[in-house]
Amino acid sequence: MNPITILIIYFSIFMGPMITMVSSNMMLTWVGLEMSLLAITPLLTNKKNPRSIEAATKYFITQATASMMLLFAITLNYKQLGTWTFQQETNNILLNITLISLSMKLGLAPFHYWLPEVTQGISLPTGLILLTWQKIAPISIMFQIYHLMNPTVILTLATMSIFMGAWGGLNQTQARKIMAYSSISHMGWMLAILPYNPNLTLTNLLIYIILTIPMFMILLTNNSTTINSISLMWNKTPAMLMITTALLLSLGGLPPLTGFLPKWAIITELLKNNCTIMTTLMAMMALLNLFFYTRLIYSTSLTMFPTNNNSKMLPYQENNKHNLMLSTLVNLGTLTLPLAPQLVI
Structure with a gap:
């Protein structure tokens, strides 16, 4: 072009x-x-x-x-x-x-x-734009007019999105589809808190973008689009396995990683507004999300797919792909939970 x-x-x-x-x-x-x-x-x-x-x-x-x-x-x-x-x-x-x-x-x-x-x-770069930057404009419109909308309709759409995002990602083997269903689930969490505390919606969006960008960077570095191709990272870039594991667990909302912050803050705020049943269902669906992230970690880190002997020399070859922002975004996506009081206020 x-x-x-x-x-x-x-x-x-x-x-x-x-x-x-x-x-x-x-x-x-x-x-x-x-x-x-x-x-x-x-x-x-x-x-x-x-x-x-x-x-x-x-x-x-x-x-x-x-x-x-x-x-x-x-x-x-x-x-x-x-x-x-x-x-x-x-x-x-x-x-x-x-x-x-x-x-x-x-x-x-x-x-x-x-x-x-x-x-x-x-392609992966366009998918990254689609799942991050393209979400900002519609959410900004919702942020401007949320006080005029019917909270019941908003919460219904949010609950359905959390359910669909959790159940839809269970049987997926394609990395891009897993990230898409993760996006649906995260958008549901953002929408659920919008009628009560819209600032938490923006905080959740920011953390979601910080977590999604390095995940796509890792997929781009290894040209990985399926679970099987991601599992070969132990031959190409072994250090990426630990980073991928931390990012996936943070996306799932496992403490003490950064992804736990928005879920914890949203659940606390919803309980303050007497949304007990909805909060319980959202927490259960978060466990489903964590399950398919954990399954992805198991397939990539804890199993070793059969490969020929030549591929075992790949870690010693020079890697021409360098992501300067990857280390910064990984640290932000995994270690910023102590900043929770400043981010939530």
């Missing part, structure tokens, strides 16, 4: 969510979402194969449908109130349509079916 074209694409991907975050005008937030959608579509089809074309088609149709619903709600709200912002007088049906459209963009259940398939069909 032409370097100038790549520069324009990445600039548009960066500016789309930025415009959405800083805008109070709902039409401008919609423009930011559209910029992000149109810019990432060429990256989805960068690999010229049927799977990437199928993934790009699914992504475009889903996101275009969500954008159409959001524009429909914004236009009707302007017709009724004469303003481009949502107010207390905004019709509840329009707010629910907005919530559904944003849920489709985030991949929340029951609108999540496109996310694992699209993530599986695209």
